[in-house]
Amino acid sequence: xxxVAGEDRGIALARAARAGNxxxxxxxLDHLTPYIARICVPIALADGPxxxxxxxxxxxxxxxxxxxxxxxxxxxxAIAVREAVRVARRAARAVPAELADVPERGDPQLAxxxxxxxxxxxxxxxxxxxxRDVEGLDEEAAAAVLGVPAGTAKSRLHRARSSFRKAWxx
Amino acid sequence: MTAYASGAAAxxxxxxxxxxxxxxxxxxxxxxxxxxxxxxxxxxxxxxEGEFGRFQxxxxxVRVVRVAGDRVEAVAxxxxxxxxxxxxxxxxxxxxxxxxxxxxGMAAAPEPGGGTRVALTGGVRVPGRAAVVPLGAAAExxxxxxxxEARLG
Numbered sequence: 001x002x003x004v005a006g007e008d009r010g011i012a013l014a015r016a017a018r019a020g021n022x023x024x025x026x027x028x029l030d031h032l033t034p035y036i037a038r039i040c041v042p043i044a045l046a047d048g049p050x051x052x053x054x055x056x057x058x059x060x061x062x063x064x065x066x067x068x069x070x071x072x073x074x075x076x077x078a079i080a081v082r083e084a085v086r087v088a089r090r091a092a093r094a095v096p097a098e099l100a101d102v103p104e105r106g107d108p109q110l111a112x113x114x115x116x117x118x119x120x121x122x123x124x125x126x127x128x129x130x131x132r133d134v135e136g137l138d139e140e141a142a143a144a145v146l147g148v149p150a151g152t153a154k155s156r157l158h159r160a161r162s163s164f165r166k167a168w169x170x
Numbered sequence: 171m172t173a174y175a176s177g178a179a180a181x182x183x184x185x186x187x188x189x190x191x192x193x194x195x196x197x198x199x200x201x202x203x204x205x206x207x208x209x210x211x212x213x214x215x216x217x218x219e220g221e222f223g224r225f226q227x228x229x230x231x232v233r234v235v236r237v238a239g240d241r242v243e244a245v246a247x248x249x250x251x252x253x254x255x256x257x258x259x260x261x262x263x264x265x266x267x268x269x270x271x272x273x274x275g276m277a278a279a280p281e282p283g284g285g286t287r288v289a290l291t292g293g294v295r296v297p298g299r300a301a302v303v304p305l306g307a308a309a310e311x312x313x314x315x316x317x318x319e320a321r322l323g
Contacts, residue, residue: 017193020299022268025193026259029186037180052180053189060193064300 006031007073014069025060032059035073036080042134043084043126045119047091055083077135078145081127085146088123117164125160128153183263183277184289190266190275191291195301197273200311201289206322208286212263212278214321215288218244225317226274227310232256242267271295273302290314 010031016024036055041048058079066075118126124146131142143153181189184201191197204211214221223229228248236243242260244267247253256274258267265276275291293307 017300020301022190022194022266022273022300023258025300026190026266029189033180033186041180049181049185053185056181056189057192060189063193064195 011069011072014063014066014072018064018066018069025063029056029060032056032076036076038134039077039080039130040084040087042118042130043081043123044088044091045126047087048084050091051080051084051087054087055080058083077131081131081145085123085127088126121160121163124148125156125163128156129160132157182279183261184279184287186264187275187277187289187291193300194273194291195299196296196304196307197275197291197293197302198304198308198311199289199291200308200315201287202315202319203281203283203285203287204319204322205285208263208278208280211286211288211322215276215278215318216260216265218242218260221321225314225321227313227317246272268295270297288315288318290318 010028013024013028013031017028033052033056036059037048037052040051040055044051055076059076062079066072118129121129127146128142131137131145132139135142137145139154139157140150142157143150146153148156188199191199215225216222218232218234223232223246228250230247230249232244232246234242234244237260240259240261242256242258244256245253246256246269252271254269254272256267256269256272258265258274263278265274267274271294273292273295275289277289279287281287290311293302293304293310295302
């Protein structure tokens, strides 16, 4: 799936920004912010804006070292996931998902939105959900972005999805 | 979202300025919270042909030559008589301008506790590069900030 509309434009802007044009850098910031927010917010939840800012700072600081502008989106995605998980953990919201923690039928919290269920997962579980179900990566690619073995990504995904199922269909 | 949030909604304009500065080698960001509403602060900061030249230490005269949407082009003359053609973007709470020899970044956003957070960055550009000459850059920004605060009274 195409990560963002105007992918070619993003790559051209990244090339011009690397060459020293700060207006291209400015337009690249406009272009990448929604893409990075789409990754960071579901992982870092309430700290989504902080995670988005820190991911953007990391991307722009490292931009001149980006060797292949064609690889822009994969590179940005990896930074965004890493920063979102780091910010979420730092914020001490890393409550591991225990199926028993998921609201039972009749629990008033069950009426809360999807964010409530997301909040019960650890940042690492949210990251694998975002990569698989929002970004459309396969398990191997998601594991590579997260820097974990494919088996770990698979078990996190299974656990995250089963938490959702239990929350929504119990 | 207020008009002073980023167009992309995820982060405010001051946070955006920190991101831009991260991409410009040698750039520093000077920030201050001023006890005035953002509308008043930004009316002053974005007055490129008037107040802008009074708080930016090196500016003598600025003339806006073209505006198209949020894109702006201006000719500036420094106190040393140097002429710069600045091109960039001007939005509520946000301004980014570059010429061959200058980079100017300004942001203002409402502070949750009241007042306005103002941020400035930029300086003398390493020609054609995303870099500013670090020597004296922080002092110039601090002076601009002090003048701005004085103009706001």
